[in-house]
Amino acid sequence: MSPPVLSDLGYVLPDGGWGWAVVFGASISIGFAFTFPKAFTIYFKELQAAFSISYSQIAWTTSIMCATTYGGGPISSILVNRYGSRPVVMFGGLLCGVGMISAAFCTSILQLYICVGFITGLGLALNLQPSVIIIGKYFLKRRPIANGLAMAGSPVMLCTLAPLNQFLFDNFGWRGSFLILGAILLNCCVAGALFRPIGAATASAKPQDALKGKITEDATEMSSPKNVPVENKTEEEEGKGCCEKINRYLDFSLFKHRGFLIYLIGNVLMFLGFFAPIVFLAPYAKHTGIDEYSAAFLLSVLAIVDMVARPATGIIANSKWVRPRIQYFFSFAIAFNGACHLLCPLASNYMGLIVYSSFFGLAFGMVCAMLFETLMDLVGAARFTSAVGLVTIAECCTILLGPPIGGTLIDTFGDYKYMFIKCGAVMVLAGTFLFIMNYYNYRMLAKEEKKRKTKEEDPKSVRTENEGRNNWNRDTTQDGPELEPLREEQEGVKMETNGTNEV
């Protein structure tokens, strides 16, 4: 009987079972984090009148919220590295709730900035990252599907939150709505409760013996203490500087990871043109003479196609043809998105815009579904915790800059087509960049893999291999750890299905 397949996390991932409950909880958390700022815009007009402020002043609220949600990534990562996903998400849910409840009693716009923008934004940040992280801890073989399903929570939540907000506003005014929204956001705590911690000690009992010998000190669930890794840890900690300690909480050594850098640069570029078309789709439709309700219908078409596209992309990405080359699929999705925007100015009538919305929804869903999956694929589940924090804070700037740059283009030229051209060009560029760089990355990984295989055949190097595993958290190894378990899994798949995974 061959030993069970290990991922770099040091235990066997369930790939199902309680994992689906985790996916459901993650979809709720992710849904709130992405859609709450958008759904909040319903209150703008009333708040403008209540506080006698201009539109740009009230729009700062959602900008601060978005900025804190993405900028709070590293804080999330540090807390998850220290305490695990569940406490962080539950605390995040509490923070969101407290933020909105206190916003209900605000008397000035500054208090609103703090309560709605900062506190709620921070709470959403503490929801978003851990939800994405815990999927990587429960799924390996079916991870793209799990990611696709979890990200599908965003359009579903948008479709429910937008009419709900309108209903609350019509019946309770803005103060009552904020109070009730605070309670609704507390449901993130429910999602957090579903995030059962999983780690080497909490995995199934059978492979425990095998695991004990191979457990490394970079076990991600530091909250579940293990006897063996603690011993390893104390050995390793002597003689390590504070850099290593910081790296344990937030892995800055990722900046030397080739795949991570490629992903970072490509994504930062992509987000410059990612959100602006959605923001300006309805105004563009109204500009071409379409009435308000039909313009809103365009966004509904987008959301519905998006809702279907995300799990579908997950399933496609999980297939055996796409999974090993998922980075190419991601670059294709980004380039496809860009191509849609470049062709949008050609849409002259309402039907054309409907077609554009459907393709845009499809492309948007494809990119979002694979957004975190590709990062997990590149850096591995162990370092993903820190990676996601660092990536979101870097993306924060371009996400916030995208719509205002688009708006400036529209105001300068008086025509929406330049904004679409800019977004399309930026995304096609990002897609091409990612495609080329990932091709290079895959080749380098294949070379390193070959080198490692030849080393393994050499018996002298067994000790170095163990040291290599012990130094997994260091920056020396550049390989994508996911490729090896995948290939081994295909050999050992029968062992998996024998149900050694109990949850």
Next chain:
Amino acid sequence: MPATFVGRCLGRLLLLLLCVSFSGGSPAGKYPVTTTQDASQSQANSLTKVQVGLNESSGPDLTTQDFKQPSKEHQSNGSFLQFEILLPGPPGTLLERNISLANATTVELSCKLDPDSHLKSPQVTWKRGNETISHTSKTEDSWSIKLVIVDSSKMGSYSCILKGEEEISATFYLHVPKIEAREKPIITYERDTAVMVCKSDSTPMAWTWYMMSGSKPVIINESLWTDKYLISRLSANVTRLRILKLTKEDAGVYWCEAVFELGKSEGKMKLKVLSIMAPLKPFIAIVAEVIILVTTIILYELYSKRKGKCTGEKACDQTEQLKSGESSSASHRKI
């Protein structure tokens, strides 16, 4: 861009004033020309450009056939406007025109015969209600009447009726500008502040706020209750009423009235004052639901862990060792 636009408007206004003073028609000199109107309006003596999809207030379109859309023309005093409806017009269109006027103007309404149509030399009468008005001018294919409007008595609907093989009529509705006010009820809470805003397309001479007290409308006199009501004019066309320290008695219907030269126009709004208990009930219900769900999930987890401990023969022994580790991890997990 705005500077040249204003320049063009002023130029056209001067031209108009000159024309009007030569024709000796309208009492232009009697009414002050307000400068704010000049800046925001375009003046036209003849055809003006058709504006589609833009929100500026524009001169009348004389060439497009009209759908039942209120057009927002605002003229300064001493101006002269022409409106035309093409007959019989494209099929399926209502032969109506909504014209909103704020200040004294001279208006010429014409019904023009479509040269492509089959109607030939019909008999045309202009009517206002039941009373017939005589034509001011008549050409081969158009019939017009000129109205000098100085007060609200001349406002209303005017129709031209063509009697030929079939009878076709077109109607012009002259009315004061409509006021934009919130249609849905405004919901506020006790001890909160309510804000009500009314917006008009033209600048009225005065704004007045009323509230319904019992069954009688009562003017809201700001000077009497300075710490309760605050009325401010945010701009020439916008007025705002703020009601401080709300109580349940403040709920009801409020309306703002704009006084124009040619009449009054009002916008109604409904104010609802709720107590804090109203949203508190759903709030407590949702919080209770959250607490119940979280407790259920954690209890289920503890239960399934206890159950899973003794499944499998050798598993039970191993879980003895893990028990100490797990109990401390459980305490870690509890916040």
